[in-house]
Amino acid sequence: MTCFMEEDRSRNLLSLLKRRGIIFPAFEVHGGVSGLFDYGPVGGRLLRKVQQAWVDHFLRLGNIVVIDSPTLTPHSVLEASGHVGAFNDHASECAACNAVFRSDHLLETHHSNPDSLAAAELDGLLAEHEVACPSCGEQNWQGARPMNLMFSTRIGATGGGRQAYMRPETAQGMFLAFPYLYRHFRSRLPFGAVQVGKGYRNEISPRQGMIRQREFNMAELEYFIDPQEPLNLDLSPWNDRPFNLVPDPQGPAPDPSQLTIADAVASGVVRDATVGLFMALTHDFLVAVGCDPKRIRFRQHEGDEMAHYASDCWDCELHGAYGWIETVGIAHRGCYDLEAHEQATGSKELRAWREFDEPQSVVKDVLVPIGGVIGPAFRDRASQVNEALAALEHLPESLPFELTLGSGEVVTIEQNMVEARRIEEVARGEWFLPHVIEPAFGMDRIIWHIVDHAHEETEKEGEPYVILHLAEGVAPYDVSVLPLFEKDGMGEMARALNQRILGIRGIQSQYDSSQSIGRRYARADEIGTPWSVTVDHTSLEDGTVTVRRRDDQQQIRVGQDDLCDHLARGSVSSLFS
RNA sequence: GCGAGCGUAGUGUAGUGGUUAUCACCGAGCGUUGCCAACGCUUGAACCCGAGUUCAACUCUCGGCGCUCGCACCA
Numbered sequence: 001m002t003c004f005m006e007e008d009r010s011r012n013l014l015s016l017l018k019r020r021g022i023i024f025p026a027f028e029v030h031g032g033v034s035g036l037f038d039y040g041p042v043g044g045r046l047l048r049k050v051q052q053a054w055v056d057h058f059l060r061l062g063n064i065v066v067i068d069s070p071t072l073t074p075h076s077v078l079e080a081s082g083h084v085g086a087f088n089d090h091a092s093e094c095a096a097c098n099a100v101f102r103s104d105h106l107l108e109t110h111h112s113n114p115d116s117l118a119a120a121e122l123d124g125l126l127a128e129h130e131v132a133c134p135s136c137g138e139q140n141w142q143g144a145r146p147m148n149l150m151f152s153t154r155i156g157a158t159g160g161g162r163q164a165y166m167r168p169e170t171a172q173g174m175f176l177a178f179p180y181l182y183r184h185f186r187s188r189l190p191f192g193a194v195q196v197g198k199g200y201r202n203e204i205s206p207r208q209g210m211i212r213q214r215e216f217n218m219a220e221l222e223y224f225i226d227p228q229e230p231l232n233l234d235l236s237p238w239n240d241r242p243f244n245l246v247p248d249p250q251g252p253a254p255d256p257s258q259l260t261i262a263d264a265v266a267s268g269v270v271r272d273a274t275v276g277l278f279m280a281l282t283h284d285f286l287v288a289v290g291c292d293p294k295r296i297r298f299r300q301h302e303g304d305e306m307a308h309y310a311s312d313c314w315d316c317e318l319h320g321a322y323g324w325i326e327t328v329g330i331a332h333r334g335c336y337d338l339e340a341h342e343q344a345t346g347s348k349e350l351r352a353w354r355e356f357d358e359p360q361s362v363v364k365d366v367l368v369p370i371g372g373v374i375g376p377a378f379r380d381r382a383s384q385v386n387e388a389l390a391a392l393e394h395l396p397e398s399l400p401f402e403l404t405l406g407s408g409e410v411v412t413i414e415q416n417m418v419e420a421r422r423i424e425e426v427a428r429g430e431w432f433l434p435h436v437i438e439p440a441f442g443m444d445r446i447i448w449h450i451v452d453h454a455h456e457e458t459e460k461e462g463e464p465y466v467i468l469h470l471a472e473g474v475a476p477y478d479v480s481v482l483p484l485f486e487k488d489g490m491g492e493m494a495r496a497l498n499q500r501i502l503g504i505r506g507i508q509s510q511y512d513s514s515q516s517i518g519r520r521y522a523r524a525d526e527i528g529t530p531w532s533v534t535v536d537h538t539s540l541e542d543g544t545v546t547v548r549r550r551d552d553q554q555q556i557r558v559g560q561d562d563l564c565d566h567l568a569r570g571s572v573s574s575l576f577s
Numbered sequence: 578g579c580g581a582g583c584g585u586a587g588u589g590u591a592g593u594g595g596u597u598a599u600c601a602c603c604g605a606g607c608g609u610u611g612c613c614a615a616c617g618c619u620u621g622a623a624c625c626c627g628a629g630u631u632c633a634a635c636u637c638u639c640g641g642c643g644c645u646c647g648c649a650c651c652a
Contacts (some may be wrong), residue, residue, distance in 0.1 A: 012589095019588050019603080031625060031642045091578080091650080149651080204650050212651070315652085328651055440650085446611065463614070485611060514605080518613035525613095534612065546612080553613070 006531065013455050014209070014468065020527050022046065022476075023210065035206030035214035042527050045476040047217065050289055050447055051196045057285045063191045064185065064221070069173025071198055074155065075163040075355065080344035081172050081337065083150065083165075087116055090122055090144040103144045106131050119144040131398070151200045166200035169484035171438060174222040175337045178347040178434075181224070189352055189434055190274075192223035196443075207260035208322050210444045217443035220234070225435040226354060228333075231273045235262040238280045245269060251300065269300075271312040278439045282316050282328050286446070290471035292333040297318035310334065315355050320452040327445040335433035340536050342433070349435070357428040360426045364394050374417050385411060391419065412451045450474065455527060469551055470528030472570065477529040479567065480510045482520050484536040494535040497545065497560055501533075503566045506576075525550055531572055533563065549576060 017023045020039035022110065029281045058064050077082050103122040110129045110529045122144040125131075132139050151166040167173070174181075174193045183193040194365040196219045206212045242258040253269045265276040279298055287293055301313040316328035338350040367389050375382050384405045392403075399415040454469045472478070479501060483494035491513060501509040510529070512520045524532050532548040538557070539545050547563060548555045556575055558566075566572045 021587095028625095028643090034643065083597055116594080201651080206651095207645090209644095241616085313626075329652080425648085445652095460613075465614080482612095514614060518615075521612080522612090522614045532613095536612075548613085555612080 006321065008457070009457060010452075012457065012466075013321070013452065014135070016455070017043070017451065018469075019314040022527070023447075033214075035048055035203055035212065037210050037213060040249070042476045044445075044475060045549060046470075047447060047448075049474045049476070050450065051217070051219065051443060053289055054134065054285060054441065054443075057281070058221055061192070061281075062365060063185065064223075065181065065191075065193050066412065067174060067177055067181075067193050067195055068197065069170070069177065071167050071193065071200070072153070072155065073167045075165065075345065076166055077172055077176065077341075078168070079149065079478070080339065080340050081175075083147060083168055090119055092122065092126065092141045098405070109439065112316045144286055147207065149201050149203070151202050168201050169197040169199050169220050169440065170197050171222060171337070171440070174220070175436075178224070178338060182349075182352060187353060189229065190223060190225040194221045210448050211322055211325055213444060216474050219437045219441040219443055221278075222280070223437040223439075224352070225274060225437065226352065226432070227435045228354065228432075233273045233277050235265060235273070235276060235280065235349045236261075238262065238283075241283070241293075243279065244295055246299040248300040248302050250303055256297075269312070273436070274437045275314065275330055275332050276450055278330050278437060279314055279316070281510075282330065282439060283439075286318070286328075289446070289474050290450045290454055290469070291318060291446075295449075295453060297324065299324075300317065309335075318449040318453075320449045324448070325445055325538075327449065328439060328441045330437070330439045333436045333438050335435050337436060338433045348431075351431040351434065352434050353429055354432050356427065360427045362427060363422060364425060365420065365422050366390075367392065367413075368396060369418055370416070370419050373414075377417065378411065381411070384409075385413075389413075395420070429454050435515065465522070467525045468528035468551065470530070472530050472573075475528045475530050477510045477524070477527065478506065478507045479533055480512055480520070480524045480529050482511075482517060482534045483513050483533060484517055484534055486513045488537075489514075489540055490535045490537075493539060495510075497533065497535065500560070500564060503565060504564060507567050521548065521553075531567075547572065547575060549573070 001425050010204040020042055022043035024038055024040055025040045026036040027033050055066055059066070075084065077307065079410060083576050092103045103119075103126070107125050107129070109124065110125060123141065126141050126144075130139055131141075135499075153164050153166065154161040156162060156263070157166045161572065174195055177193060181191060181193055196217070198215055199218045200215050203212055203214055206214055238261045240260075242260050243264070244256070244266060246256045247253050247269050251269070257268065257269075259267075261270070261276045261280045270276040272280065283293075283296060286296055290440050292466050295318060297319075298314045299317055301310075301315065309327055311332045311334060313329065313331040315326040316330065319325075324529045340506040342350045369386050369389050371382075374385055378385050384407065385403065388405050399418070400412050402410050403413050404410050425478050450470070451468065455470055456467045458465050458467065470476075480500040481494050481501065482492040485491075494513070495511060498509050498511040501507055510524075512523065515522070521532055528550070530550045533549070534546045534547065534548065542561050543559050545563060546555050554576060558575055562570075562575075565576060
């Protein structure tokens, strides 16, 4: 029964979203494309406001900047990041029952690294090891086919050109901006960059409405830290708010619990304090944009679910019409990403400098080549000899001695060719790869849940009535201005007031005069407009207007100046006692 | 991707091998009313796309696209 009603509710919500121009399937006139959606005339502003609230929320940390990088990404970047491998799996289909499996999963027990194999090799191994279909037990595989989850394209208009993909995440742009970020922050960790934008994944079959899309809005934060720097994060501001935690069932505290973030970090349930900090900040954000705290939980990745480089990973899940859905992933990525790009490119700019407390002096015995002797003696091999001498870890017991060159060739070094010297090198610090904490937000999933949590179906005088209790900060329209009746000058006064309100920075107002006043209130409630302002007969006499609060339909009367001041300061609610 | 079901105004729906279609809400205009989806009049708007069968297809068949569910995939 509850299940049925829940299904009903989400169907009603879906048609509301379409009817009121919030979210609807894209390109419907052409038949629609699965996995693509429009934010409409009302939803467009909802999306922008949520995105802006997100950016503002994290900029408040003070050491965060916003960047914006291309969605079009060259092959080499995504190869280095591991996406080309991870997103280019092969699938094998059972000819008997049509079940589809990832080819490498089928071969896991027969090959150490099936991920790396080509289609023909996969087919060969499936046959050789007589792998049966897990679903029907037959051994009748169709040829393995690549499933490329990235949208592929080429950079260059005349064919040829460079292989590229539409980015599957925004993160790589931030990793590769590291040298600029490092300079901007005057070479001092920790700092972070955020980016809000589109990501693309060519899903095999997108389902569940906007929960899984082919083009989606993401918001990601990369927070760069020095892993050796002692953390002194103050998590006590969240001590009054225990969070719902679902820890790794194989971990030390496997049972779901309610813990403050400080306790969770202190007891090791959350393994990293910075991860804990971002969990708390994530929670704050979701509540600020209108998610119900009771329907927010954090779930820790199980050991085998976590990417190999990550040391801790928590998903923030929201509960709604589709059950618990992952909306934010907060991962400790170690130095994986920067290291991967460093290795792929040889760049030396992806590191940060760590000053030692005390300069460390290293005393070293070396053999300094004497060029005047080495040169004539070895001629074109002289530079190899010099390199080999410089690379010596231990000096030979005595001279002459046999020196192995980089080429493998062995030469004899005579006493007169080198000078033994003791040198002292002072190291003031070292270059290291920063570690990264990455909170990654799926904006569309968050917006779905904002709307879901805000959507109230109630009754008014026996009739069904819908109110979208959107948080003031994200509501598409802040206010709607309604003349009680469009005559005797009420229409003119209301239009003038509407125009005046539109002049307030960041405030959107909607003038509505069609049909009865009750119907107009209902329309405003349905798209979540928090305030309705009505110009009535009294307004004509003394200039005051009434303000109606969406959430309880309470009404008060105020002067127009007063109203505009409060709208500008975002304090309209203080007008109500 | 496979299987099952489905696809009719903005939304929710009715219905039929025979003059392109029901109802409600919805939207617009005018009037009455004058603070919570009021009333009257007028008006707007749909058979997913394509092929086939047929004298005739919104209706039957096939294909495509889309939606829902299950399996699989994915986070």
